[in-house]
Amino acid sequence: MFNKLNTEEQRVILHKGTEAPFSGKYENFFEKGIYVCKQCGNELYSSESKFHSGCGWPSFDDCIQNAIKEQLDADGRRVEIVCAKCGGHLGHIFKGEGFTPKNTRHCVNSISLDFRKN
Template sequence: MLWAKSLSRLPGTGEYNKFYGSGVYNCAGCGTPLYKSTTKFDSGCGWPAFFEGLPGAIQRTPDPDGRRVEITCTACGGHLGHVFKGEGFKTPTDERHCVNSVSMKFTPAS
């Protein structure tokens, strides 16, 4: 399911770019939990950034050109964005999951 690939927003325009509520980000396509809000950080790239996904929730596939790694929902295959490594962010994983806001729905902590 590649529905979100064509719905990417311009940098800085996504609903969750500057949103920092406590809870979980779920796949907009199937509802699978993808990211805890505690893993979100401001990378300055203009899209929501996370340093790790929930175990087993994110599928990684290198792009054909080898420059990026696409991330998709493991459950439904919906496009989420791309993951980048080694950019020097002070996070536990030194990864940046650059995720399209339209590919997620936020559920507040109860």
Template sequence: MKDDEHWRDKLTPDEYWVCREKGTERPFTGEYWNTEEDGVYHCRCCGEPLFLSDSKFDAGCGWPSFFKPASDDVIEETPDYSHGMSRTEITCKQCGCHLGHVFTDGPQPTGLRYCVNSLSVKLDKK
């Protein structure tokens, strides 16, 4: 694991706040909330491939939403009871980058909605 100094040097202040301090960007403001381009969404911190564009859908929530990760071993899920809510936080399994949360109101085939901050990922366009 890298220390805070490493991440502060690598990330912008907003990226650091979301990725390392578990912040959340405002809905409908992130770079990728309405992007429809093909490609792979990588972890902004470590570059791990996290989501494929063919699993992205418009959930109407203002954040990029996916119904499944790129593979079964890239996302860590943790209970999150902050802000008086009961949610499941998702982080990059490789580096611990805060991505957002997963909910059970997504489309089939999984029924899941991985709600992700644009600042936590970077799209590698095809």
């Protein structure tokens, strides 16, 4: 069963939109817990993998195993990340930027996420 999404959540999660940079509630949020898909509740990211990249969106250098799927964006230039359970759009993944030792940045829309404290 999916959660009911408001118009802006639908624009981002269902229609592959992007929220404005530095506008999301999780961009500068660093409590301990688990980030889950706003649409279906699937556990996506641990707070342990979150880091501050300064890009304007929440950044993670790893996901919970099998929680997301990577697919080529419609423009063929970027790799989109979606929830493995419901297919909801989360954001994009970038590699080789050197922010963390894993050299990976999951750039995620805050609006695509909910947070559960540990």
